[in-house]
Amino acid sequence: MSKYYLFQDIKKCIGCHACEIQCKSNKNLPKGPKPCQIIQVGPKFIGGLPKTSFIFMPCFHCENPWCVSACPTGAMQKRSKDGIVFIDNDLCVGCKTCVSACPWGAPQWNQEIGKVVKCDYCMDRIDEGLEPACVTTCTTGCLQFGNVEDTTQIRRERHASAVASLEKSSF
């Protein structure tokens, strides 16, 4: 895994797709490829009420990526300093083996240039100290980007406050 973690607070997400649009516009992509995508699961009935989940699907930047092993040209790479899986456009010849190899459908086909495009956590922005494009525009603030250790902290804190509120209500 990369040393970063892109955390989606599923409870907050309203499925507005702003992250997808910001991502595409930042990478200047045509119709078609979606390096990150909000996938709607449901609605299904939970406790008699229809509930829908919106799952944010970027690239997971696997520890042992299928796409990197599959790529015959060495275009698909894992950045050694932080584990980001990215594609070197100059080396990509458009064979799409990564597309077929990835179990999560992360590498996307860019018809316009005949090459693959994928989520690289906007590594150019990260290197400048900025956040990935999708995170900056999230309307509900449900996307958060940071180091893995920081995001686990968020979860812990949130769980703690939830527990605390339960305690309060018990009074």
Next chain:
Amino acid sequence: MAEKTCPVRKTIIYLSEQIDSGCLTDPKGRRISEQILHLTEEISEGAAGPDHLSAIDSLIEEYFYSLSPLQNQETGNTLKGILDEHREVFISHIETRNCPSHDCATLAPSPCQMACPAGIDVPTYLSLIAEGRDAEAIEVIRRDNPLPWVCGLICTRPCEMMCVRARIDTPVSIKFLKAFAAERAMSDRAYKNPEKAAFNGKKICVVGAGPGGLSAAYYLALMGYGVRVIEALPVSGGMLMVGIPRYRLPREVIDREVAMIEELGVEFSYNTRFGKDVTFEGLKKDGVDAFFIAIGAHKSWDLGIKGEKEFPRVLDAVKFLKDVALGDHHAPGKHVVVIGGGNVAIDAARTSLRLGAEKVSIAYRRSRTQMPADIEEVEQAEEEGIEFSFLTIPKEIVGENNTITGLDCIKAELIKKKGSDRLAPVPILGKDFTMKIDAVIPAIGQYVDDEGMDAFDQMNWTRRGTIEVNHASMETTMPGVFAAGDAVSGPATVIEAIGGGKRAAEAIDRYLNNIPQPRMPKIPVRYKMEPPIEMSASRKMTLKRPEMPMLNVDRRRTMFQQAELGYDEESVRREAARCLRCDICRRCGKCVTICRSKMGIGALQLGYMDFDDPSETDFRATSEKCITCGACAANCENKAIVIEEKDGQRMLKLCGIVLNKQDIQYCEECNAILPSAEYLQFISQKTGNVTKVSENRLLCNNCQRKLSAKINVETRPVNPNK
């Protein structure tokens, strides 16, 4: 004047760099730059119309609005500079859809078309002939050459010399396919003239009814000019009629194609010598606005040896062939020797044989490989029994009482001389011998007969005795006088004369409409991209150039019947389909490199693409290793190599050749098209050590994402809040 880098491509690179570098901070300037870039890209792809250039011009003006920042003005001035200097190249890209420097990839021309002095769109008409659309093929050819039937029989075919198919086996028989299509169209009464423009009131005088004159007359007549052709001979065709013998080019072929030109209203005055029967002043008085001189090169060089002027049976080749063509069918002698190694020498020898000479030989001072004559002509002459005496220099014609008894010769050896690539024949002292003959036909070259040309007093002549012209426009130094053909080039080929005549017609039109003449020679026009014909790799590989069926040798030794009998229809259609369509594939070799070096597959065995170092080509070999990944297709700028999905199969096609076919698989969830089994196997080989997550289901990219989102929801622990 070949351009180093195509200025159209240069403009695209310049603008893209400006836009990408982010230095265009003024939004208006950036918008203008982007629009110009878009228009220029369309020019570079052959998708531009006649208004593109003026649109670019007015966009450039927009850079200079009041208070426009300096950066805009700089960009504007740079673009203005490029356009001022290279406007013609931009226009040529739009009009011809052809980029001779190969920089604009989609407009890279085919070698055959560039080799043709008339610039005929060869791949287009071959495709039409392959489909049996002969009349359309003739229509395409006649846009650049009004005599396709003539050229189909006697052209020296520089196109076949450049044919890429020769790097696989043998060149496509481009020359004869034209003749077949013309003959068939003529027979079907489908050989038609295009619509001609209404008479524009201007008159042109064409001097000489040879291929150059006929070509100019045809294009001028189509443009609406009144054309009168002055011809000293009683027949039209020039050297076609009186130089090329009938066994190579039947008279009907010339007559029928000339009749098509007559049908356009061109007036022919035969037996009329310019300067004698008609004069410059007289024609001027008749309202002639421009002159086109295509008088050819009809005088033979003398040998300059002793005895040459003494005997009546020393006949110069040009006069001999002319007399025979005009009906004087008398053998020049019993034992004839022709001196020279070009096509005219062969023609004179083969003609002598047909007139009844017992023995005919050709004496040439170099050896067989240096002969300028067509190899087929030489072989046919040998088949007919003509003897060759190489390394032979004539010294003296001997005889008595007006009768030749022999030709004294001296043996030569070939020696490399400084400053020349061609080996020079040098006589070997003491190696004299005598050929027993009674007639000599010198055929060592021709020059221009300038008799009657005095009226063109401001016209310059070169040191070689030819007319000096600007080769882009065929203008002479005298305003309103143009020239082409052998009169300009010295003895050359029919197709060069036709090309020159066409260029001159365009230049005359410009001259009379006060449009400045082009600075660069016109680049051949690509008309329409005919879709390539689909066929299997095996068929493309196994098609072979047919042998030309010949008249039997006895008849060839006795009669003027056409010696080459021509292919039958089936052979013609098959031969035309052998074309590799180099107008679509520019043979950059990117597909081969990617398949071999990048993908590590090496399925494409297309050695012919390497011009300098061609290796073996086998289209059939592709299917052995190819996984239809489509990387080659994704990187082909010309879309010459494509992946096509049809009838449950994924096909890899190169200019119509089906290189490989594999079954398509489908997504189990949504039925979307998936890669072939071979392709998935290629991936699993590479990812073998990584565990499978997709539960061994065959899913498309989208469904895989959905599945993992679902797994994500289902495996999520129940939210403690609920």
